[in-house]
Each structure stands twice: as structure tokens, then as C-alpha cells.
Amino acid sequence: MANDRSERDTLDEVPATTGVASPDEVDATEWLRRMRHSAAHVLAQVVLQMFPEAKFAIGPPIDTGFYYDFDLPRPLTPEDLSQIQKRMRKEMGRNHRFVWQEISVAEARQRFADQPFKQELLDQFSADAEQVGICTHAEFTDLCRGGHVESTRQIGPFRLTNVAGAYWRGDERRPQLQRVYGALFPSREELDAHFARIEEAQRRDHRRLGRELGLFTFSELVGAGVPLLLPDGAIIRQQMERLIRELQEARGYQEVWTGHLARGELFRRSGHLDNYAEVMYPAMHEQDRSSDPASSDPAARDEADAYFLKPMNCPIHMTLYNSDLHSYREFPLRYAEYTTLYRYEKSGQLSGLTRVRSLTQDDCHIFITPEQISAEVSRVLELVQTLFQTYGMPNFRYELSLPGAGGKYVDNPQAWQTAVTSLRSALDDAGIDYVEQTGEAAFYGPKADLFVSDAVGREWQLSTIQLDLIQPGRLGCVYVDEHGERRTPVVIHRAIHGSFERFLGILIEHYAGAFPLWLAPVQARCIPIADRHQDWAREVATELRSAGLRADVDDGNERMQAKIRNGQRRKIPYLLVIGDREVESRSASVRVRGGADLGARPLDQLCAWLSELQRSRALEPD
């Protein structure tokens, strides 16, 4: 997640200005950073008072405040947190001055003799004579590159928010520390606004809306990470599938179907068992069904003969490609598939619809010659733009993931170079801004990924465009070129939605549950005012359904006001109120989601209007 990355990056940033500054020496942003960093020092001071044996690690400012990592003799409780907070406020009120100075590494080693994490930070300096910064306020001194306010009373309003586990230096093999997070803003109002924003974000959290709107559920019995789409959620998903099918058919994609299982031998050849085994569900051995005890001896099993739930389609699509001999004239050859994949995501990673164990990609594999890379990537980028425009989602960013130095990247530097260059030029030609990430490429090639943020600020990858220089060769894919020579094709792996599950989660939050007409599970609901209006209400609904719309009738014995309230809460785009006047004039009164009353519309006009709105996938409900 990029926001985490940016947190990490702050550790390595050297502040532009010296240890301590007054408010008029630095700009507002830097001043805020300094308040946050200074608050982290006060936090460490207080924790050290309460736990003299505490080992303290690092405590940088972050986007919304600060944190500090500690190794403590026991877990911190919520009560500890409020106690710490109280004492921090007290210390701040005492108005200690921050004094920053430089000392030699050798001196610092002595000073922090009982602080192993500080010692490790000092290890990165080669010479003992080098200078490092330390910052002192009250009785507390920390190893510190600087970046403080002048005194503790200048620190803005804050609140400690939570404790979390965090690995030392972000490495899961290293000790896990307790990270105390705090929110800090320049003013009380801004701090309150921050928490109000969080509350607002929670209101549009897809996990909450999914329940309220009856879109999806999970079951302990079915299993973690397996989303169960309720009828209304399934309707939205069907519309998503329909859209991408339409767009892809128009662009020369051909749909294939390859099921859910494949033998281990396939994944061995593709390289996935070597690079990806931990995310695959374990092997299913046919011998396990045998009554012969000898045959279930693990040593006798061959992973190659076992079956696996497929975690991706690529090797299967390549095998399918191999069922025939292909010519360069067929290229680009585009295989599309919408089949569910299964990935054993670690339990701690699961999150609503955005991180699941059964996921359905709008997955395609495109077979091309190396010369075609750039042009085909451009076509895929166009498809991405069209899709996101249709959903009205403008806020995304691209990352270009390049190979790093590691041995994960199979050699053939020339092919990699071509691939990277082609990918980059396609992005540039499309006028797309992107960030390059070295060492983030797939084991089989470089890729361009699209990220969006969810309601609570977490970033998720949706679209991906990956070049594959490895698997086609491993799986023996060939094509005949214009000279009659057999060559290995390049394959583009690409998904536009990413997975329908994750995209649905993002969509729910993007619209805050108020879907545009074409996606809304119920598009129009007829509300008869009294029982005598029910016949006409039913007729209106029937006519709308004949026009291809999803319409129903609220024939409960509640008052109209209550039905409107329910329909509104269900975020139905159009509520059609039907009373004496409407029955009389063969019409329905249209109430737009949000409250606008459009007055009575004749039934045939209503049908034509709504079905055109649906057909055009218009974004506004009115």
C-alpha cells in the first residue's frame, strides 16, 4: 500500500532545516511535520517514564499525525493509552524546550548503550567520527535527524488513536514492536474535522453498505474470504460483466472457458509453483481417495500429478493456445475469460470484498509479436480509460513496475529491455502519469498497474497490464512468422476491472451505495398510496419490466411516507408515487433519489425515458 510506503519513506528523509525552528522560519507544512515529530518524542518520553525498561525504535510524523514503535514488557491496553495521553498533555504543558545538537557516532553509541534499536541505526554509519543528531527535551534524549518545534507547548492538539503490532524495520523476521499511533493537527477544529472525515468514510465503507443494502454477505461456515453475493449484489456484478463483455467484443476479444482445476505439472512448467506456491491452495492428491494406505504416503506423491485450484489463468490459456498452430496473421490473438480463481491469501490480509480468496478476474491473454507490444498496450489503455469513464471514476494513478536486481528475474536482458521500453512509450503516448517502481515487476515481465483509494484511504490495485517474456517459452507457445519461421510470442496479461469482487467493493464506496440507474439493483419502485391504487402500480411495474427495467411495487400496508423513506434508504434511483391522479391519467409521479419531485409522467414516456437512461449508462439518476 502506497500510504504505508510513504510512511516508511519519511524515515529516510533528511529534513531540510536544522534541528529546531520557530514558526516563522518554516512553512506551515513543515511546521506541522515538526509538531508531529515533536509529539512523537513526548510520547517516547512518557512511555519511558512508565516503562523504564522500554526499548524505543523510531517515531516519525505521518500524514495524519505520528507514531512511535516500542519494545515493551507487556502489551499496552486502551487504559494505558489514555494514561499515556494524559501524561503527554501534562508534559507538553510544562513547556520543555527542544535542544538539538550533533555528536559523534562513538558518543551516541555510549549514550544509547542500552537501546539496541538505536545501536542498529548507528550501524549504518561507517566512521565513529561521523556526526549524528540528538534531540533533548526534559529528561528525554533521542537519536534524531532534527525537525522540531521550539518547545512542547507549541505542539498542536492531538489524540492517541490505537496500538498496533509493527515489525522492526518492516521485516517480518525481525521482532514485532508495539506501535502507538496518534492523530495531530494544527487546531482543535482540524483535529475534529479529521475524526469527522473518518466517521464519514465509515458511512460509505462497502462492508457496511453491503450489509445495509443487502448486496453481499460472508459466512463463517462457508469460509473466510469467500464473498456471497446476494441477489441485489449479483445484479450489479452481472451489469459489470455485461459492460466488459460488450467493450471487449467490440475490440476483437474472444471468450474462452477453461474451468477451475489444473495439474501441478502445468504450474511447474509455468514457474508458478516456484514463485507463487504459498498463495496457491494446497495440492489435491488423487491418491487421497485410494483405500490403499501405501499410496497416501506423502513421499510417494508427486506434486506434478496433483490437482490445484487455479490461482490464475495464464498457463491454461497458453496451453489452450497450443491446441493449434498459429500464424502472426492471427495476432493480436485475444483470449478473454471470466472464471473464478482461488488464492490462499493470509488470514490477516482478508478485507471485505477488496481482498478475498475466491475472485473473478476479467482476465485476458493477448498473443503478439514483440513489435506489437506498444500498439497493443495502447489499445488496452484505451479500454481502461473507457471503462473508468463509464463508471465516472476519475481518481486513479498508475505504477510502472520494473525488474530489480534480484534473482527472481530470469535473464534475457534484451527482451526485458524491449518490454520495458515498449510499455513506457505506450504510457507516455497515452499521456498517462505514472510512478516507476523498481523491483516490483512480476517474475515473468514488467507491468503497469492502476490503483484507486477506498473510502478509508487504503489503496487497491484494479487494472493491470503485464508483459510476459517467460511463460510462453516455458509452455512451448509458438507462432509462424512472415518468413515461415517458428517464434515465441509475447503475451500481455491484462485485467481491466481487476477482479469483479474488488471492483464492486470500490464501486459501492465510490457511489456511496447510490448506484447510477444502469447498475442499481432496483431501478424504480412503485408506491401505491392506497390499496385501490395497487392494480395500476402493478401495471406500471410490469410495463417497466417489459421495457427492460428492474422495477417492483411496495404493496405493504404502510403509509406512503414510510415507503418513501424505505425506498430512499435503499437508494433506489426512482420512486414512482401512484394515487388517484396517476390512476386517472395513466401515469406515475417521479421522485428522484435525493428528493426532487418531477411530477407525473405518462407511463409510455416514463418507459422510454428510463430505458434510454439505462442504455446510455448515464451517471446521474435524473
Added chain:
RNA sequence: GCCCAGGUGGCGCAAUGGCAGCGCAGCCGAUUUGUAAUCGGCAGGUUGGGGGUUCGAAUCCCCCCUUGGGCUCCA
């Protein structure tokens, strides 16, 4: 996977060692109403699962499942 905090009718919550309760939703009945909640009644829980402590466990202890917040991971 790791750390922390949770799991009580479908949903949101209360009960902290001594009779499991409230609201919404649901069902039944009455009401027939013009743009965000009509009234009355009924029903609904072996307190996530298993084990333990105790005269007695939703409440304390252990294991597991699961959710949330982080960390790590994300071909």
C-alpha cells in the same frame, strides 16, 4: 502469518459471576393515508464453536473459528 481489540435474535446495542433485555427489521391484525418512520399484538437467542474453573458462566481460563485496526505480503 504476526500484534492488539471484538463476536449476545437477521441488523444495531444492553446486561461483568446469580431470571439474557431494548430498538429496528420480521410476522399477524387494525388503518387506506400525496413525497423520509400509523397504531396494537406476536414471535425470535444453548450468548461464534469446543473444552475447563465454579453451587452457578454471556461474564473467568485454554484451544479453535471469525470480524475489525495495524504490520508483513500481493506473482
